[in-house]
Amino acid sequence: xxxxxxxxxxxxxxxxxxxxxxxxxxxxxxxxxxxxxxxxxxxxxxxxxxxxxxxxxxxxxxxxxxxxxxxxxxxxxxxxxxxxxxxxxxxxxxxxxxxxxxxxxxxxxxxxxxxxxxxxxxxxxxxxxxxxxxxxxxxxxxxxxxxxxxxxxxxxxxxxxxxxxxxxxxxxxxxx
Ligand SMILES: [Zn+2]
Numbered sequence: 001x002x003x004x005x006x007x008x009x010x011x012x013x014x015x016x017x018x019x020x021x022x023x024x025x026x027x028x029x030x031x032x033x034x035x036x037x038x039x040x041x042x043x044x045x046x047x048x049x050x051x052x053x054x055x056x057x058x059x060x061x062x063x064x065x066x067x068x069x070x071x072x073x074x075x076x077x078x079x080x081x082x083x084x085x086x087x088x089x090x091x092x093x094x095x096x097x098x099x100x101x102x103x104x105x106x107x108x109x110x111x112x113x114x115x116x117x118x119x120x121x122x123x124x125x126x127x128x129x130x131x132x133x134x135x136x137x138x139x140x141x142x143x144x145x146x147x148x149x150x151x152x153x154x155x156x157x158x159x160x161x162x163x164x165x166x167x168x169x170x171x172x173x174x175x176x
Contacts, residue, residue: 021057039062051140
């Protein structure tokens with residue numbers, strides 16, 4: 001297992017749609033392990049493969065709290081197949097937008113089809129934080145960030161801040 005560097009905005013790779021995985025093999029399992037390790041180290045509760053620069057449709061999520069036993073979930077090719085009628089609001093953050101948080105309203109429940117690490121087709125009916133987290137991470141697979149769900153003014157402010165930081169660091173791709 002290895003820690004992978006996290007991609008942060010304004011890196012344009014975060015805007016690319018990720019490709020479905022065609023099979024679950026050793027490489028996919030190794031990437032899932034790296035993603036979990038990277039997510040725990042950050043620390044974060046969810047990670048999409050694109051955030052470690054792998055443009056494939058895979059997510060890791062663990063909602064266990066500090067001191068509780070770990071509860072890792074890996075979702076391959078996840079797809080939202082149903083959304084509930086009610087909405088809920090959570091203060092969201094993102095490992096690709098460090099130290100920025102904002103309230104986002106999303107459907108309070110979703111049904112997600114996915115493939116697990118053994119290659120089996122699964123369905124999860126999620127609500128609460130799991131529903132929000134799944135929607136946030138599946139957005140990543142489509143090149144969408146949580147700041148796309150907030151006001152344009154707030155989004156422009158945060159993007160500007162990160163562009164300035166990137167410029168000071170030198171180098172990285174600037175388009176977002
Ligand atoms: Zn995120």
